[in-house]
Amino acid sequence: MTTTIRRSAARGFMDYGAVQSQLSFSFGDYYDAKHMGFRSLRVINQDVVAPGAGFPTHGHKDAEIFSYVLEGTIAHRDSLGNEAKLKPGQIQVMSAGSGVKHSEFNPSNTEVLRFIQVWIMPKASGLAPRYSEWQPPAGSQNAAKVLIISEDGREHSAKVYQDILVYRVKLKPNEKLEHDLKSGRGLWLQLISGEVQVARDSLLPGDAWSTEQSGNWQFVASNQSAEALLFDLA
DSSP states (O other): OEEEOOOOSSSSSESSSEEOOOOOSSSSTOOOTSOOBBBEEEEEEEEEEEETTTEEEEOOOOOOEEEEEEOOEEEEEEETTTTEOOOOOOOOEOTTTOEEEEEEEEESSOOOOOEEEEEEEOOOOOOOOOHHHHHHHHTTTSSSSEEEESSSGGGOOOOOSSEEEEEEEEHHHHHHEEEEEEEEEEEEEEEEOOOOEETTTTEETTTTTEEEEEEEEEEOSSSEEEEEEEEEOO
16 A cells, blocks of 8 residues: 655744745745646645735646735736735635636735635646636535545636646534545545544644555544545546
């Protein structure tokens, strides 16, 4: 059984004063040749943004970028004409494609913004840019497993240009979640809060667990609630 754990404390860390980031993979000034990504998953940054701070307008190409808000509000603006403010549990997805400029800010004067930013590499370069948002369908705000991103938009998920399934996971104390991984695919779990047991491995907040071994995988919360993002990648 081949599995890998990326412990939270082993992640990269960048401190810009008003913005602090914990980095699962090499990004910006943080470089680790052993952690360049996982299949098409290229970036997982857990960011904390002080009131009024953020990321000024900058450009991207050929990346599927999504932000999952954990606390506070994120204000988005891009060169496609989109403007939005998202709250915890909501997700914004931007396919940079042939090129997009955007900014992300914390519009509050008092509240901290915490969110996870993820980059997925697209199937091809130079695709048409696009932007969309996702929030839990009615009645599924606290569902154990909800599909939030896919290639084809199934189950009301947001679309990206890649064969990937991303699930938002919320487990109640001692609740068990099962996921079947097909042959030739990879699985990555990024734990946000709580404690989770998978196989013989115990995960704490900020830890990540991955495998490329197909089969039925079971994730069990401890005696407290847990939240995570689960990636099933081609």
